Amino acid sequence: MKILLVDATFYKKKIDNDLKKLKEQYFKIKKHIQDKYLGIIDDSNTRIFSQGLLRIATLMKRAGEDIEFISLEDLQDENLLIRKKIRAGYFDKICFSAVTPTVPACATFAEYEQINGVQSEFFIGGPHVNEAARETQKRYPIFEGKCVSAFEKDAVDTILGYETPESIIYGDYVDFTILPHPLQEYEINNLFTALGCSYNCKYCADGRMPRVDNSLTGGYENIYPLLGNKRRLIHFFDSNLGHDKNRLFQVCNALKEVKNDDNIFSCNMRPELIDEETCTALLSAGFRDVMIGIESVDELVLKSNNKGITLSDLESKLKLLKEMGFFTTAYTLVGMPSTSKKTFERTVKMCKYFIGERLITDCKVPAIYVPYPRDNFDYLAELGVEINPKANWSDYDRKSFPVFNLRSSNEIITAEEIWEANLNIHREIISAMCQREGVNIENIRKPLNYHTSNLYGIVGDGYEEH
Numbered sequence: 225m226k227i228l229l230v231d232a233t234f235y236k237k238k239i240d241n242d243l244k245k246l247k248e249q250y251f252k253i254k255k256h257i258q259d260k261y262l263g264i265i266d267d268s269n270t271r272i273f274s275q276g277l278l279r280i281a282t283l284m285k286r287a288g289e290d291i292e293f294i295s296l297e298d299l300q301d302e303n304l305l306i307r308k309k310i311r312a313g314y315f316d317k318i319c320f321s322a323v324t325p326t327v328p329a330c331a332t333f334a335e336y337e338q339i340n341g342v343q344s345e346f347f348i349g350g351p352h353v354n355e356a357a358r359e360t361q362k363r364y365p366i367f368e369g370k371c372v373s374a375f376e377k378d379a380v381d382t383i384l385g386y387e388t389p390e391s392i393i394y395g396d397y398v399d400f401t402i403l404p405h406p407l408q409e410y411e412i413n414n415l416f417t418a419l420g421c422s423y424n425c426k427y428c429a430d431g432r433m434p435r436v437d438n439s440l441t442g443g444y445e446n447i448y449p450l451l452g453n454k455r456r457l458i459h460f461f462d463s464n465l466g467h468d469k470n471r472l473f474q475v476c477n478a479l480k481e482v483k484n485d486d487n488i489f490s491c492n493m494r495p496e497l498i499d500e501e502t503c504t505a506l507l508s509a510g511f512r513d514v515m516i517g518i519e520s521v522d523e524l525v526l527k528s529n530n531k532g533i534t535l536s537d538l539e540s541k542l543k544l545l546k547e548m549g550f551f552t553t554a555y556t557l558v559g560m561p562s563t564s565k566k567t568f569e570r571t572v573k574m575c576k577y578f579i580g581e582r583l584i585t586d587c588k589v590p591a592i593y594v595p596y597p598r599d600n601f602d603y604l605a606e607l608g609v610e611i612n613p614k615a616n617w618s619d620y621d622r623k624s625f626p627v628f629n630l631r632s633s634n635e636i637i638t639a640e641e642i643w644e645a646n647l648n649i650h651r652e653i654i655s656a657m658c659q660r661e662g663v664n665i666e667n668i669r670k671p672l673n674y675h676t677s678n679l680y681g682i683v684g685d686g687y688e689e690h
């Protein structure tokens with residue numbers, strides 16, 4: 225069988241100019257802070273790939289199928305040869321891996337080709353479909369019966385229509401030779417040792433994913449020889465490293481054996497897992513940057529979203545990380561359910577305090593809370609999230625104008641107010657980091673491949689950050 229796999233987990237989209245300017249400023253100060261506290265890190269590689277789709281491709285290849293792997297971006301912009309092959313009916317099956325904002329583009333592409341007489345079967349899967357298969361089929365009938373919300377071999381068997389041998393799941397997690405470009409050209413920010421999350425914050429999909437364990441090193445030793453001799457910051461995107469404390473120690477021990485001086489590591493962690501013992505293990509394994517989702521600095525917001533952390537706990541964990549010599553990165557989110565206008569003020573105040581004391585080394589400018597479509601929207605109404613019925617899924621991302629208003633018992637916060645608060649928190653965070661570092665943003669040079677949001681800009685102009 226001839227199968228085309230289309231990586232639609234990232235996309236280019238024009239974003240608001242004010243936000244774009246602020247993003248540029250943020251990425252300037254971020255690079256400055258990283259260079260100062262972590263040393264110079266190479267960030268010249270801008271291609272990204274979906275490890276999930278590459279896994280599916282790897283299994284299909286091992287099953288003996290004839291596969292091609294391409295990114296949606298290439299398909300839309302430049303790759304005429306592949307388009308010709310598609311039009312000529314060369315592929316039996318065309319499979320997209322999508323996130324919410326790219327589902328409409330996949331549907332439009334598939335519909336267009338079908339109207340032009342292409343007989344191939346179209347499928348869609350990936351992290352979005354795992355959450356919203358039913359809603360996807362309702363909105364995009366082209367994918368009726370073709371939304372595959374399965375993982376690994378089950379997904380492969382469904383698409384191929386026969387049971388593949390068990391042996392395909394053994395061996396390296398992914399086969400990098402399938403990628404359309406050499407591995408050195410990719411930004412390797414996508415190693416993981418375990419997927420899924422043992423916590424269950426209401427707004428996040430990771431807690432509902434099945435747990436999937438990769439090797440204890442996430443395959444770092446296989447990737448390392450292919451990277452070229454550039455100093456990189458390799459990110460482990462486990463929701464919290466290793467999944468739990470015991471496995472975290474196993475992961476650190478395994479990484480200690482394979483780490484080298486060329487690269488440093490970063491990881492996502494839950495504050496509960498941070499103590500002297502885990503910090504020591506992380507340092508010995510080569511981790512320098514620990515990333516923590518603060519999300520909101522309002523206890524009510526944290527509680528009603530099931531975040532399960534208090535601000536005083538958080539502060540003591542951040543202090544410990546600083547004492548142990550880590551670079552700490554914090555994520556923030558604007559507009560989560562139960563947010564009040566006071567939440568915005570508190571967020572600014574708290575972020576400024578954490579930044580000033582360097583309890584957070586790099587405070588990421590906020591992302592906008594996204595009520596990702598799920599097969600059950602009712603939970604959102606219960607949380608006071610009023611979704612704009614006209615909103616297109618392509619706007620369900622963390623950088624676009626909010627697709628919802630928030631209602632609580634005593635106030636309504638409109639999408640415009642959330643947007644303004646978002647811009648304002650951006651400004652305050654950037655200025656607090658500049659002030660701490662004693663620099664003027666105008667005098668810092670733009671990183672070579674500065675990151676903007678939503679891949680806006682010409683190819684190679686910059687890539688998305690979460």
Ligand code: B12
Pocket residue numbers: 233234235236272273274275276277279280319320321322323324325347348349350351352353354355372373374375376379380383413414419420428429430461462463596597620621622623677678679688689690
């Ligand atoms: C690394 C990552 C990124 C990286 C790289 C993306 C990439 N190309 O892989 C970057 C930083 C670029 C990124 C960006 C974004 N991301 Co992201 N990302 C992740 C993360 C942390 C890991 C993805 C991953 O590799 N998983 C591991 C693989 C093995 O799992 P998988 O991809 O789900 O694949 C399995 C199955 O889904 C299935 N499968 C996959 N593809 C297909 C295809 C078919 C046809 C079939 C049948 C099956 C199938 O089989 C795979 C193997 O079992 C996930 C969260 C997570 N922990 O998974 C979020 C996640 C996928 N991202 C998400 C989002 C929303 C985004 C952004 C839109 C954020 C934004 N700006 O708003 C952007 C999109 C980029 C853009 N604007 O263009 C959401 C998606 C939610 C949704 N409902 O759609 C997630 C789930 C995070 C979250 N909890 O909110 N992301």
Ligand code: SF4
Pocket residue numbers: 421422423424425428429430431463464494517531
């Ligand atoms: S702890 Fe983080 S990854 Fe886990 S469910 Fe909560 S927000 Fe998601």
